């Protein structure tokens with residue numbers, strides 16, 4: 390099928406590549422000319438496992454094209470995907486500027502019927518707004534062309550985006566049009582061979598499903614973080630509690646890892662947007678408000694513990710930080726807990742030596758060159774000359790470090806682990822002090 394994707398970010402680029410990979414003819418349109426030029430030259434602007442070879446192979450096969458030419462994009466696709474950003478507006482609501490701009494662009498150029506498929510995460514009612522925008526723009530051109538607006542929210546996980554799109558848990562389709570449903574069934578048939586993953590519903594329910602799913606996951610994280618704080622106060626070990634809870638199949642093990650709070654481009658903004666949507670109807674979303682409050686507090690905990698350990702000031706101290714991305718296998722630092730940690734460390738007077746396997750360039754872009762930040766080429770280099778280590782992102786490479794070397798390099802021999810990666814007794818045996826989330830602190834036993 391002929392498909393056009395507006396927006397070549399984490400969602401649009403991956404979805405475009407995956408659709409091309411199963412044989413569809415895909416044109417990706419973006420307003421960012423530098424990004425499009427890079428993609429045309431085979432350079433992938435984001436870190437996603439498996440993405441680069443897939444993009445290159447499908448470009449070479451002539452099934453995947455990148456352009457800034459919206460007219461060309463609109464002419465190409467019978468199905469037109471919206472995968473542009475929906476960042477939070479000042480009041481926390483989702484900013485629909487980009488979504489509605491693409492709606493206008495489509496209507497300015499369309500010459501025949503189109504199915505507009507919205508993959509961006511958007512508040513309930515946005516499909517109606519997109520339809521009204523298209524209709525008004527067509528009316529301005531003095532024409533009337535048939536079109537449908539379908540909601541098809543995206544559930545990929547950053548860091549596993551390609552495999553998630555190749556093997557989706559479910560494909561949510563919001564439409565009451567039998568014709569649009571038929572087209573989407575045909576589009577997604579290659580992903581439905583094992584069993585039917587498509588769940589078809591009305592548009593508003595599809596729009597709400599995306600927010601409900603992300604809010605549920607955020608709730609699990611805030612809940613376990615609340616238990617971690619309690620465990621710390623009560624002298625219990627939240628890791629034991631987590632395993633005990635997770636063994637109940639009604640609860641399950643996933644998404645109940647205590648840590649430094651949720652971040653990334655989705656959970657914080659989606660929880661905020663859903664709160665805004667709820668409040669705009671006059672309804673108070675008690676659970677969501679608490680989830681957000683707990684997370685705002687949790688992402689400060691790590692920094693607070695480090696500062697408290699050194700008596701309230703980090704002046705003259707150098708802190709090694711492992712991990713900058715908001716989670717492993719991505720270079721995305723949007724709302725990353727590391728950003729809150731670094732600000733707290735700097736405010737307390739520390740110098741930081743940081744390493745991340747993928748997000749160093751992004752960190753440099755965000756923070757710029759500064760005297761109190763050294764971006765180090767390896768985890769070991771970050772430890773050199775540091776007093777203590779703080780772990781913020783649970784990259785695989787951090788899971789089995791050389792503790793002997795760590796104990797030699799860290800002047801104060803102290804590890805603050807925001808992801809509970811290690812067995813406290815093992816760390817202590819190597820002569821290191823160890824604080825982790827919701828577990829009894831361990832003094833060195835060496």
Ligand SMILES: NC(=O)c1ccc[n+]([C@@H]2O[C@H](COP(=O)([O-])OP(=O)(O)OC[C@H]3O[C@@H](n4cnc5c(N)ncnc54)[C@H](O)[C@@H]3O)[C@@H](O)[C@H]2O)c1
Pocket residue numbers: 395396397398399400401418419420421424472473474475487490491508509510511543544545546547654655
């Ligand atoms: N990142 C994720 O893990 C994820 C997962 C599920 C859903 N989502 C949702 O998908 C949407 C996109 O997220 P993302 O992370 O891919 O965003 P992103 O910021 O990485 O990419 C958005 C892209 O859209 C482009 N763009 C903006 N206006 C445009 C226009 N008028 N025409 C063409 N291109 C335009 C931008 O230049 C950019 O390249 C958001 O609503 C997000 O909430 C994201």
